[in-house]
Amino acid sequence: MKAKIKETGKLVTVGFYDVETLDFLDPGKLDFVPEFDWQAFRREAAKDILAGCSASCSKILIYETTSFAIQLADELIRQLKEK
Numbered sequence: 001m002k003a004k005i006k007e008t009g010k011l012v013t014v015g016f017y018d019v020e021t022l023d024f025l026d027p028g029k030l031d032f033v034p035e036f037d038w039q040a041f042r043r044e045a046a047k048d049i050l051a052g053c054s055a056s057c058s059k060i061l062i063y064e065t066t067s068f069a070i071q072l073a074d075e076l077i078r079q080l081k082e083k
Contacts, residue, residue, distance in 0.1 A: 003030040038077055045073035 004011050006029050049069040 002033040002035065004033060005029060006031055042070075042073045042077060045076055046070045049073060 002011055002013060011033070046066075046069045049072050050066055053065045053069060
């Protein structure tokens with residue numbers, strides 16, 4: 001889990017202690033950062049892309065369209081993570 005130390009703004013990985021300094025951390029001094037579920041985003045993006053593409057595809061092309069939708073979702077995630 002990621003957290004930001006309130007005093008310094010430093011982003012740390014939190015277990016029972018700060019992995020980098022091995023200091024025990026007071027939870028009251030941290031702002032926990034929720035982790036984004038990229039796998040759920042990928043599923044929803046591919047589903048939405050497929051729905052848009054399938055409207056204009058025959059049933060024969062659905063398999064190829066599904067693969068294309070997943071590739072587009074992966075590319076979208078790659079570009080979002082860069083920014």
